[in-house]
Amino acid sequence: MIKEVLVVEGKMDVVAVNKAVEADCIITGGFGLQKQTVDNIRHAYKKRGIIIFTDPDTAGEAIRRWLIKRFPKAKHAFISIEEASAHNDIGVEQASPDSIKRALSRVRTPNWQVQNIFTAQDLLREGLSGGTESSHKRAKLGTMLGIGYANAKVFLQRLNTYGIKRDEFENALKILQKEVK
Structure with missing residues (x-):
């Protein structure tokens, strides 16, 4: 229960x-x-x-x-x-x-003291914004991280408020990159 x-x-x-x-x-x-x-x-x-x-x-x-x-x-x-x-x-x-x-x-539980671990540059660098496949990648990564699908702005906010750690983000990206290949 x-x-x-x-x-x-x-x-x-x-x-x-x-x-x-x-x-x-x-x-x-x-x-x-x-x-x-x-x-x-x-x-x-x-x-x-x-x-x-x-x-x-x-x-x-x-x-x-x-x-x-x-x-x-x-x-x-x-x-x-x-x-x-x-x-x-x-x-x-x-x-x-x-x-x-x-x-x-x-x-996930939001932490209302935003951590600012992630930036828009992180999303751009990893192809999570600004590209033709960005939306698809955010959807997959959001599922893996348990923060759901969102546009780039909301996705960044969720990364910084739902307690996602840098290593958790990077490990999920590695898995996502293996799936894409």
Whole structure:
């Protein structure tokens, strides 16, 4: 049983999560969160902690940003677009139990004292921004590091706030380079 309460977008996300792990979930119902839902999330946040586990799409990221502002010490789980895509749909509900377990095994907690270990130059040097394959590389690396897919600016922010260490970043890059060859 996962100690924290998972915050997911829909009922089918709960079904998918329950096939993978034993966890309590709160459903946001999309971006228009009801006051009672926010109150339930707040209560879980204070009592057990929460893990934000939204879909890897624009709406899911918007919900995540909205929740981060209100629950800054929440933990985060990310699932890749590839693992969450099926039947012309993207979402946690499309992911396999193994993919969900993998995402939940790499939960990250933001450190609001930004570390500034990584710079935009790091992303450029490693081909994670400014190139034709940059988006694809960030998606793969984000999955490996457990910080999800993001544009270059958000990816850099996540590297510096989710506790990624330089050696962890470099080891993931080495693995990614072997996969590309």
